[in-house]
Amino acid sequence: MADPFFSAANRRCFLIRTAGFAAVVGMSSALPLRATRATPQAMQQAIRKIVGEAALQHGKVMLDVPPLVENGNAVPLTVSVDSPMTEADHVKAIHIINEKNPQPQVISMTLGPRAGRASVSTRIKLADSQQIVALAEMSDGSFWSESADIVVTIAACVEDIL
Amino acid sequence: MARALINVPARAKRGEVIEIKTLISHPMESGYRVGTNGTPIPRDIITLFTCTYNGEEIFRAELSPAIAANPFIAFFTTATESGALAFHWSGDNGFSTTETAALTVE
Numbered sequence: 001m002a003d004p005f006f007s008a009a010n011r012r013c014f015l016i017r018t019a020g021f022a023a024v025v026g027m028s029s030a031l032p033l034r035a036t037r038a039t040p041q042a043m044q045q046a047i048r049k050i051v052g053e054a055a056l057q058h059g060k061v062m063l064d065v066p067p068l069v070e071n072g073n074a075v076p077l078t079v080s081v082d083s084p085m086t087e088a089d090h091v092k093a094i095h096i097i098n099e100k101n102p103q104p105q106v107i108s109m110t111l112g113p114r115a116g117r118a119s120v121s122t123r124i125k126l127a128d129s130q131q132i133v134a135l136a137e138m139s140d141g142s143f144w145s146e147s148a149d150i151v152v153t154i155a156a157c158v159e160d161i162l
Numbered sequence: 163m164a165r166a167l168i169n170v171p172a173r174a175k176r177g178e179v180i181e182i183k184t185l186i187s188h189p190m191e192s193g194y195r196v197g198t199n200g201t202p203i204p205r206d207i208i209t210l211f212t213c214t215y216n217g218e219e220i221f222r223a224e225l226s227p228a229i230a231a232n233p234f235i236a237f238f239t240t241a242t243e244s245g246a247l248a249f250h251w252s253g254d255n256g257f258s259t260t261e262t263a264a265l266t267v268e
Contacts, residue, residue, distance in 0.1 A: 074230035101228050102194045109237070110222040114215070116179035116240035122223075123230040125192070156230075 038104040043133065046097050046104035050135060051143045061146035063134040072126035072156035081118035081136045081144070091118040093137040100130040113139075125156035164188055168249060170263040174241035182213065182221075183236040186251055186259065192227035208233055208253035216245035225253075241267045 038046075047056070064078040081091045090113040096106035106124050118136070126132075133147045169183040186208070193205025205227060213221040221237050233251075244267045252258045 098228060102192070103226065103228070105226045106228040107226060108224040111237065112220065114218075114220050114240055114242070115238050117238040119238055121234070121236040123234050125190075125228050125230050 037127070038099060038101055040099055040131075043097055043099045043104045043131075047133065047135065047145075050095050050097075050108075050137070054141060054143050056135070056143045056145050058145060060144040061134050061136045063132070063146045063148045065132065065148050065150055067149070068151045069126070069153070071154045072128075072152040073154075074123045074156075075126050075150065075152075076121065076123050077132075078119065078121040079134045079136075083118045083136075083138070085113055085116055085118055087113045088139070090139045091115075091136050092139055094118070094120055095135040095137070096124070097133045097135065098124075098126065098130060099132065100128040101126065106132070126150060126152045127155050128152060164251070164257070164259050166249070166251070166259060166261045168247075168261055168263050170247055170265055172264075173266040173268060176241060176243075176267050178241045179238050180241050180265075181236060181238050182247070183234070184211070184213075184249055185232060185234045187232050188251075188253070188257070190225075190227065190229055190231045190233060194227065206254045206257075208251050208257060210250075210252050211235055212250050213237075213239075214248045214250075215239060216243065241265060243267050 060082045062080045065075065069075050079094050081094065083089060083091045091111060094109045097104050098106050107122060109120055111118065129151045131147050131149050133145055136144045164187050166184065166186040171180050174180050188208050189206060191203055191206040195203045197203050207227050208225050211223040211225065212219055220239050223235055225233060245265060247263045247265055249261045
């Protein structure tokens with residue numbers, strides 16, 4: 001059937017849809033650069049990657065962070081683990097994971113019985129008010145964790161230079 | 163050569179637990195920021211820090227972009243014998259710095 005009106009309408013409809021589809025594809029491919037952000041799911045995945053199949057117990061770890069920080073560019077953080085630090089019973093590693101920075105990993109530290117005291121300090125960046133988790137891996141293969149909520153008034157990491 | 167500050171007690175008793183504090187000047191550019199002309203600023207961070215005590219590794223840290231600029235890391239170790247503590251930072255764009263500190267154990 002050669003109805004000129006019908007075919008023209010069809011063509012217009014096709015063009016509009018194609019343009020709309022292209023716009024959606026273009027947006028979704030451009031988004032990851034700007035809106036990258038770890039999610040609570042990404043944090044859980046990161047924790048699972050470290051812990052593996054082992055059970056994650058709560059306690060033993062002390063996470064010392066200020067509850068409210070003005071500037072997320074440098075947040076002091078201290079993690080201490082209740083451990084005798086002997087050859088038989090010591091902390092093998094301490095990991096810090098966050099919830100809303102562009103990527104969940106913050107730092108992974110390896111220590112051993114020679115440390116004498118399982119306590120480490122550093123300064124981290126926080127992109128938003130969020131929860132952070134400290135994980136301690138013991139020499140017997142068990143994992144212990146502690147979390148803390150921090151309110152951040154000026155975010156770090158993703159702000160632009162203007 | 164990046165400037166590094168290391169705080170290690172000059173002398174300690176045998177078996178004493180000592181605190182070691184390190185600070186190094188580095189921008190720790192996360193790679194998630196955008197510059198004035200709209201182009202992303204490439205990542206430039208320190209990825210690894212290690213501390214060796216008379217050649218034996220006593221502490222290691224794997225850093226991510228979420229570590230603040232001028233990374234500060236403090237940790238503890240047991241003073242076992244007199245010797246040298248070597249600190250090594252390495253990262254993006256071939257960044258590599260080594261510093262040493264002497265420790266006398268009585």
